[in-house]
Amino acid sequence: MKYQAPRGVKDLLPPESGSFRQLEDEVRRLFALSGFQEVRLPIFESAALFTRSIGESTDIVEKEMYLFEGKGGETLALRPEGTASLLRAAIEHRLAEPGRTSRLFYQGPMFRHERPQAGRLRQFHQAGAEILGPNDPDTDADLIATVSRYAQATGIPGSRLLINSMGCENCRPEYRKRLLSYLEGQKNLLCETCVRRIATNPLRVLDCKVEGCQAVLDAAPAITDSLCPASRDHFERVRQALSEGDIPYTLSHRLVRGLDYYTETAFEWVSDALGAQSTWAAGGRYNGLVSSLGGPDVPGVGLAIGIERLFLLREKAGTLPVSKEPPVMIALHPLDNDSRPYVRTLLAGLREEGISCVGLFGSNRLKKAFVSAEREGARYIGLAGESERSDGTLTIKDLKTGVQQTLPGHPAHDLARILRAGLQLSIDPSA
Numbered sequence: 534m535k536y537q538a539p540r541g542v543k544d545l546l547p548p549e550s551g552s553f554r555q556l557e558d559e560v561r562r563l564f565a566l567s568g569f570q571e572v573r574l575p576i577f578e579s580a581a582l583f584t585r586s587i588g589e590s591t592d593i594v595e596k597e598m599y600l601f602e603g604k605g606g607e608t609l610a611l612r613p614e615g616t617a618s619l620l621r622a623a624i625e626h627r628l629a630e631p632g633r634t635s636r637l638f639y640q641g642p643m644f645r646h647e648r649p650q651a652g653r654l655r656q657f658h659q660a661g662a663e664i665l666g667p668n669d670p671d672t673d674a675d676l677i678a679t680v681s682r683y684a685q686a687t688g689i690p691g692s693r694l695l696i697n698s699m700g701c702e703n704c705r706p707e708y709r710k711r712l713l714s715y716l717e718g719q720k721n722l723l724c725e726t727c728v729r730r731i732a733t734n735p736l737r738v739l740d741c742k743v744e745g746c747q748a749v750l751d752a753a754p755a756i757t758d759s760l761c762p763a764s765r766d767h768f769e770r771v772r773q774a775l776s777e778g779d780i781p782y783t784l785s786h787r788l789v790r791g792l793d794y795y796t797e798t799a800f801e802w803v804s805d806a807l808g809a810q811s812t813w814a815a816g817g818r819y820n821g822l823v824s825s826l827g828g829p830d831v832p833g834v835g836l837a838i839g840i841e842r843l844f845l846l847r848e849k850a851g852t853l854p855v856s857k858e859p860p861v862m863i864a865l866h867p868l869d870n871d872s873r874p875y876v877r878t879l880l881a882g883l884r885e886e887g888i889s890c891v892g893l894f895g896s897n898r899l900k901k902a903f904v905s906a907e908r909e910g911a912r913y914i915g916l917a918g919e920s921e922r923s924d925g926t927l928t929i930k931d932l933k934t935g936v937q938q939t940l941p942g943h944p945a946h947d948l949a950r951i952l953r954a955g956l957q958l959s960i961d962p963s964a
């Protein structure tokens with residue numbers, strides 16, 4: 534019986550796994566530089582948490598969650614996104630309290646049962662940052678600017694920032710009514726999904742990607758024309774702050790995000806460098822969410838970056854970071870069985886000194902050892918036989934230059950120093 538990974542998931546293999554790790558580290562650093570601290574969240578939660586926060590009539594809750602029953606009969610879900618989990622944790626551990634600011638980030642796999650297609654996986658990775666407490670437009674703008682500048686600095690091809698306002702509980706119902714009456718009038722021009730959503734979640738109709746719906750939806754009333762004075766002021770100040778910071782953006786009145794919890798500022802970074810326009814990062818303000826999950830009345834704003842999309846875009850641009858894990862520097866080979874303990878001692882000593890090394894214990898044959906050393910990607914091969922172990926030395930051959938010399942095997946500190954220096958010398962041809 535041969536096993537295969539389930540449909541829609543992917544094994545990350547070297548060297549891509551090294552680049553992926555680097556990208557994640559890059560994003561962690563970006564968040565850390567803005568004062569965010571990490572929360573490690575569980576992979577599964579009570580399903581009700583997501584139904585409550587994301588909203589009943591969204592794709593995620595309607596059809597994409599992986600649900601299973603706990604031993605106690607409760608319905609659990611693999612997390613389809615991170616914000617709900619993070620807020621649940623912040624409320625549970627009193628990190629979301631009136632009058633204080635919490636900057637928290639998370640990173641890890643998310644799960645959605647989507648139709649498998651290019652760039653869409655059923656297990657994908659997100660890194661997200663959330664600011665709980667402040668409700669000012671400058672906080673929104675600062676968060677947005679951080680990601681836009683990152684996109685610029687790392688050369689994400691074709692990245693564009695789209696922004697919109699989702700209004701607030703005072704003005705959104707009014708807009709919803711206006712939109713509803715417009716959509717009702719255009720019903721016969723819209724696709725099936727749109728028609729169904731008019732009844733359940735009219736704002737989400739604006740999200741439709743079906744070709745035939747585009748003209749109708751482009752002409753739909755814009756929410757920015759229905760904002761109450763407070764929401765209008767908030768949005769104008771976000772835009773002003775972005776302009777002052779030289780952060781280019783495009784207003785998109787069809788940007789409504791796929792989740793119900795957003796209020797006020799909504800934003801999305803898209804790129805068409807991968808063919809169809811795809812979103813690689815997105816977020817928004819969610820002022821009612823903490824309280825709707827049973828927490829205090831604390832506003833919040835946050836965003837998430839899709840690591841797979843980021844990977845593809847950076848790969849496309851040729852700016853994918855390479856793994857920083859040290860490659861194998863030296864492979865040690867015992868020339869006879871009696872030299873095996875000596876080789877094991879040398880390996881332990883070198884690793885303590887931070888030298889990446891492997892033992893070639895598969896065979897005592899020299900020819901095989903050279904093939905294995907090359908396969909390990911080792912720069913040097915170290916040979917130990919009777920004379921080396923009695924003298925406490927090691928015969929080392931540089932697999933690149935062919936130069937061979939016998940060096941003292943310990944203390945490991947000295948050997949490590951020589952290996953490092955040797956590596957530097959061979960990189961710099963002038964030395």
Ligand SMILES: [Zn+2]
Nearest residue numbers: 701704761764
């Ligand atoms: Zn409002």
Ligand SMILES: [Zn+2]
Nearest residue numbers: 724727741746
């Ligand atoms: Zn449609």
